Amino acid sequence: MSALEQPILVSHKLCPFVQRSVITLLHKKIDFTIEYISLERKPDWFVEISPLGKVPLLRIKDTVLFESAVINEYLDETHGEPMLPKDPLEKAEHRSWIEFSSSINNIQFQLTQARREETFSKIEEDLNKKLAHLEKRIGDKGFFNGKEFSLVDSSFAPFLMRSKILAENTGVDTVSDYKKLQKWRENLLSLPEVKKSVVKDFEDLYMESIYERGGYLADQ
Structure with missing residues (x-):
């Protein structure tokens, strides 16, 4: 090409x-x-x-x-080997969780924009409810569905990367109560395709964007 x-x-x-x-x-x-x-x-x-x-x-x-x-x-x-299942029902289920990941990304963004502790706590509670559903569904072998990297994994990796950055910079770790999610995050963030999916100064840019908003997280 x-x-x-x-x-x-x-x-x-x-x-x-x-x-x-x-x-x-x-x-x-x-x-x-x-x-x-x-x-x-x-x-x-x-x-x-x-x-x-x-x-x-x-x-x-x-x-x-x-x-x-x-x-x-x-x-x-x-291109290449399929990252979605061939079975129509299983494929539809994966698509459902990909759609679910979009709502998780949006809630995480809302969390970084919350200005008051009360607002932050309400958004965090909503996120926790959704993560509890995710914790029940994901596998325990490092990927969403067993040992193979899927489109669901690529869809959740951005949320998990940001959750790690927030945990390290603010002390707020939204997946700390979920063992399988923690394992999933550790595994995905170790992959070359995930590491190289952002610019080199991504962490600095991401935290700068949060501090510039001056919300609740910026004071942690």
Whole structure:
């Protein structure tokens, strides 16, 4: 595949949804180009091709794909060994948990934006309820479903990476009560495709974004 034929992933450095697609691209060993934009100052060309005004976008020649779950399924169907089960029912279940991961990412973002302790505690309680469901479902062998890396793993890795960073910088660890989630996090964060899925100064950028908001977490 020549450089001109490489897919272009339009990205923002802190977006967990972009990271899901980067992880999948790296896991599949697909050559790609990444182009970072500012979501505060979106380029005109981006506004023209992004129906939702969000990242990621995957540009393949004249076609633009959006929504990370859709992008990841396209990559899965066109490159290498499948990361989704073949059985229709099991595949649907995995897709359900991928959708669930989106809500987890959004709640984590809300948590970092909460300004008062009361608000923070309510959001944290909601997150804990959802993580309890996840703890019951995931396997105990380091991945979501046994020993094989799946699209569900790539979908939750951004949340788990951020939870680790928050734990180390604020002392607030949202998965500390869940043994299987802790094992899952440790395993996923050790993988090359996860380690390389963010920019080198990601932790600093992520914590800076939290401190700039001046919310409850920034004071911990």
